[in-house]
Amino acid sequence: MQSQKNTQIPLDLGHRTAFGRENFLVTESNSEAVAWVDKWPAWPTPVTILYGPAASGKSHLLSVWCDKTNASSISPHVVADYSRTQLERKKITPVAVDRADFLIGDIEGERGLFHLYNAVKESGATMMMTSCVPPSELDFVLPDLSSRLRAAQTVRINPPDDTLLSAVLVKLFADRQLKVSTDVIRYLVPRMERSLDAAVKLVADADKLALSEKKAITVPLVRQILMKNLG
Numbered sequence: 001m002q003s004q005k006n007t008q009i010p011l012d013l014g015h016r017t018a019f020g021r022e023n024f025l026v027t028e029s030n031s032e033a034v035a036w037v038d039k040w041p042a043w044p045t046p047v048t049i050l051y052g053p054a055a056s057g058k059s060h061l062l063s064v065w066c067d068k069t070n071a072s073s074i075s076p077h078v079v080a081d082y083s084r085t086q087l088e089r090k091k092i093t094p095v096a097v098d099r100a101d102f103l104i105g106d107i108e109g110e111r112g113l114f115h116l117y118n119a120v121k122e123s124g125a126t127m128m129m130t131s132c133v134p135p136s137e138l139d140f141v142l143p144d145l146s147s148r149l150r151a152a153q154t155v156r157i158n159p160p161d162d163t164l165l166s167a168v169l170v171k172l173f174a175d176r177q178l179k180v181s182t183d184v185i186r187y188l189v190p191r192m193e194r195s196l197d198a199a200v201k202l203v204a205d206a207d208k209l210a211l212s213e214k215k216a217i218t219v220p221l222v223r224q225i226l227m228k229n230l231g
Contacts, residue, residue: 024064025171027164030057033157037065045153046121049100051131052157055195058130061157062096065128069094076102080112092123100129104138114145160196165189168196172203173217178210180217187219191226202226 026034033050036043050058066073071094074082079097095116103109120127131138134154140146160168166185173180192198205225210217 023171024057024060025164025167027161027167029158029161029164030061033061033155036153036155037061037068040065040069041126043126043153045151046125047117047127047129047149047152049129049131049135049149049152049154050157051134051154053159053195054132055197056157056159057196058157059098060196062098062128062130066094066096069126071096071126071128073098076100076109079103079116080108082112082116092119092125094125095120095127097127097129099131101131101133101138104140107141110140110142110145114142114148117145117148159194160199162189165192165194165199168199169203172199173206176203176207178203178207178217183219184217184222188222188226205229 024034033052036048036050050061052058063073065071072082073096076097076099079100082095097113097116100113103113117127119125134156135146135149135152138146138149140149166189169185169188170180188202192202202222202225206217206222209215209221209225213221215221
């Protein structure tokens with residue numbers, strides 16, 4: 001008989017996303033991207049573009065790089081303002097731009113990114129950007145920006161593989177002080193949506209359902225959650 005004390009916590013304390021290197025799990029699906037982060041500052045080009053599907057860990061790995069380099073993290077909507085400010089100061093430090101592909105197709109956004117790229121290169125700094133697709137698949141307005149970003153180093157981060165999903169699920173359950181059997185993990189991995197966001201939501205839903213029904217987290221319970229999500 002499985003003890004309920006291993007699967008229940010008294011309150012929903014809230015769980016924030018952890019972005020430290022110690023929380024980034026490395027498997028075959030992301031090892032090339034991690035190796036590129038570790039290679040800094042010995043990059044052959046000043047700009048690296050990390051691309052891959054949504055919820056594959058791009059933002060987390062970008063945060064790891066920021067911690068390593070003390071880079072300034074810039075949201076896409078302030079790139080133009082940041083570029084002007086830094087150019088006026090003539091001071092460029094390592095820069096990170098998450099979801100840079102959101103800027104492509106917008107003339108002001110592309111201009112800001114173009115000036116930032118040039119400032120980074122001229123100052124000898126480095127920049128890492130994330131995108132859902134490589135530059136070759138983006139529809140640029142500015143040909144000059146297109147040529148620069150297509151010449152940048154690109155590194156793909158793949159969707160999480162079975163090993164990564166299993167490790168993430170185990171960690172997410174442990175972060176909530178929940179112990180589940182390996183049967184639960186083995187049941188979930190081939191049946192769940194293959195993204196890290198889906199893993200976070202799945203564990204939260206399992207926690208909530210187990211508490212509300214005063215049950216342990218078992219295969220029948222997580223099957224119930226998966227069936228509900230399909231519906």
